[in-house]
Amino acid sequence: MQSLFVVSEALRGRKVVYSASMTTALASFIQGKWQAGNGKGRPLENPATEEVLASASTSGFEFSAVLDYAREVGGQSLQKMNLKQRGELLSKLAAVMADNREELLKLAQLNGGNTRGDAKFDVDGASGTLAAYSKYVESEELTIRDGEAVLVGRTSRLIGQHVWLPRKGAAILINAFNFPAWGFAEKAACALLAGMPVVCKPATATALVAHRMFELFVEAGIPEGSLSLICGSVGDLLNHVTSQDVVSFTGSSDTAKTIRTTDSVINAGTTVNVEADSLNAAVLGPDVDLFSETGQLFLKDVVKDMTQKTGQKCTAIRRVLVPASAVEGVCEELASRLSEVKIGDPTAKGISMGPVATKKQKLDVLAGIARLSADTEAVWGGDGSEVTPEGTNGKGYFVSPVLRLAKDPSNLGIVNEHEVFGPVATLIVYDGTASQAAKIVAAPGGGLVSSVYSDDKPYLREAVLGMAPYHGRIYIGSEKMAAQSPGPGTALPSLLHGGPGRAGGGEELGGIRGIRLYQQRVALQGDKSLLKSIID
Numbered sequence: 001m002q003s004l005f006v007v008s009e010a011l012r013g014r015k016v017v018y019s020a021s022m023t024t025a026l027a028s029f030i031q032g033k034w035q036a037g038n039g040k041g042r043p044l045e046n047p048a049t050e051e052v053l054a055s056a057s058t059s060g061f062e063f064s065a066v067l068d069y070a071r072e073v074g075g076q077s078l079q080k081m082n083l084k085q086r087g088e089l090l091s092k093l094a095a096v097m098a099d100n101r102e103e104l105l106k107l108a109q110l111n112g113g114n115t116r117g118d119a120k121f122d123v124d125g126a127s128g129t130l131a132a133y134s135k136y137v138e139s140e141e142l143t144i145r146d147g148e149a150v151l152v153g154r155t156s157r158l159i160g161q162h163v164w165l166p167r168k169g170a171a172i173l174i175n176a177f178n179f180p181a182w183g184f185a186e187k188a189a190c191a192l193l194a195g196m197p198v199v200c201k202p203a204t205a206t207a208l209v210a211h212r213m214f215e216l217f218v219e220a221g222i223p224e225g226s227l228s229l230i231c232g233s234v235g236d237l238l239n240h241v242t243s244q245d246v247v248s249f250t251g252s253s254d255t256a257k258t259i260r261t262t263d264s265v266i267n268a269g270t271t272v273n274v275e276a277d278s279l280n281a282a283v284l285g286p287d288v289d290l291f292s293e294t295g296q297l298f299l300k301d302v303v304k305d306m307t308q309k310t311g312q313k314c315t316a317i318r319r320v321l322v323p324a325s326a327v328e329g330v331c332e333e334l335a336s337r338l339s340e341v342k343i344g345d346p347t348a349k350g351i352s353m354g355p356v357a358t359k360k361q362k363l364d365v366l367a368g369i370a371r372l373s374a375d376t377e378a379v380w381g382g383d384g385s386e387v388t389p390e391g392t393n394g395k396g397y398f399v400s401p402v403l404r405l406a407k408d409p410s411n412l413g414i415v416n417e418h419e420v421f422g423p424v425a426t427l428i429v430y431d432g433t434a435s436q437a438a439k440i441v442a443a444p445g446g447g448l449v450s451s452v453y454s455d456d457k458p459y460l461r462e463a464v465l466g467m468a469p470y471h472g473r474i475y476i477g478s479e480k481m482a483a484q485s486p487g488p489g490t491a492l493p494s495l496l497h498g499g500p501g502r503a504g505g506g507e508e509l510g511g512i513r514g515i516r517l518y519q520q521r522v523a524l525q526g527d528k529s530l531l532k533s534i535i536d
């Protein structure tokens with residue numbers, strides 16, 4: 001863990017040495033202690049400099065024992081705590097993150113290619129989500145009871161009552177590379193409140209932030225077995241799942257498919273929640289003047305989603321639907337704003353977009369742009385490879401923001417099929433009707449969040465109701481909310497995150513709804529006073 005301390009020391013103004021020669025093998029926190037895997041492990045890099053920061057291996061781990069420990073020791077620790085105490089645990093984790101915010105931001109910049117703003121989005125988003133969930137313990141809705149008791153006999157003695165109970169397994173939280181902090185927090189907040197021990201597996205390439213968070217949590221003191229961390233490959237972890245475990249996965253559709261078709265998952269009937277990819281759309285209504293509040297919000301949101309986290313956000317706008325009459329103006333305005341994006345080492349001052357997270361990610365993004373090019377015209381950024389990042393010695397995994405244009409809405413091909421997970425979006429020309437917009441938006445077969453920008457009520461009603469069944473969230477950008485809007489790309493603890501079909505079919509967050517994934521709903525049926533004595 002030496003190099004991590006080096007970062008901490010740097011932030012406290014002490015001696016700093018941080019080089020490849022000091023590469024650290026990241027340990028995992030399993031069975032109540034820090035343990036490193038065997039062998040060389042997989043590298044974690046600084047994507048702006050290509051410097052190897054650490055490595056992670058899980059070789060030699062006995063994952064069946066890891067899960068048994070979490071279920072037995074962690075399950076007991078959490079289930080003997082009441083709801084209020086579990087809420088206090090979340091507050092404590094949030095406070096630990098807030099107290100060490102600067103260090104976590106720095107690590108997110110080093111290992112994730114994040115600008116400081118990107119790093120805050122992840123790290124503050126995580127502590128904010130933990131804090132928000134800690135307050136749900138005060139909600140009257142978060143009771144063990146699911147609805148009112150119902151009469152099921154001839155007299156009022158015999159009743160039925162649905163209740164929510166924590167599952168007796170482990171919550172296995174597998175996260176994507178783009179949100180090592182928030183990805184943990186949004187899942188763990190719900191699992192811990194429900195009373196399930198967490199086994200967190202961040203994506204290996206960007207695990208540094210999650211690793212440091214766990215070090216801090218462990219130092220601060222956590223209920224025994226309640227949190228485990230796996231740094232490195234997933235190994236045969238999923239071969240040991242039971243019917244009481246929950247696998248909550250965020251990542252690519254391909255990995256989701258592998259998880260869902262793992263024999264042990266099928267045989268045990270393990271609950272699996274999937275958050276996968278999404279071709280989120282932003283639709284400009286025909287009533288909108290680009291220089292109105294609504295028009296400016298639309299332009300701001302598109303550019304923000306293309307460049308924030310270098311476009312590596314599952315909620316980012318990928319398809320931008322524009323009525324034919326507005327296309328020229330939108331192309332000009334977006335190109336002008338994209339020309340002001342400063343690309344480079346995200347730790348340098350004034351940089352507004354860093355690199356993508358890994359070399360593989362860069363190759364995937366460039367290949368994705370090449371595929372899009374077959375069906376689209378260039379508006380800005382060409383094929384993505386023409387980029388001169390600042391302060392980087394020619395190293396790093398940089399791509400340019402790329403805006404493409406599809407003129408024929410009846411021939412969208414790859415635009416509606418392939419998610420390019422980088423700073424890339426495609427403008428789609430449509431006829432300005434709500435019905436055509438809704439049809440195009442729905443075409444990929446399910447998404448996380450799409451947005452409509454308009455102040456025309458009949459248009460909005462038709463567009464929103466047409467798109468909504470294909471999504472987990474719909475964002476309506478309009479004049480009166482423009483000043484306070486976080487944009488469609490921000491997932492909020494109080495609103496659902498997830499989506500049907502190709503987005504994975506999962507549901508997370510949404511306030512108390514997110515906690516239910518980690519609980520079993522049971523109907524209890526019997527004598528009224530006996531039921532009361534069991535439940536209260």
Ligand code: NAP
Pocket residue numbers: 174175176177178201202203204205232233234238250251252253254255256258259275276277278313314419421448498503
């Ligand atoms: P990924 O390659 O699917 O990896 C995701 C996670 O799965 C990583 O922790 C990875 O571990 C792990 N994993 C790999 N193989 C596995 C297996 N056989 N069984 C179980 N876990 C396995 O995805 P990614 O490249 O990190 O993320 C990018 C994708 O995630 C994009 O498609 C994006 O749309 C999607 N995403 C969706 C959301 C959402 O909320 N819907 C949010 C963020 C990202 P290793 O890193 O150790 O390989």
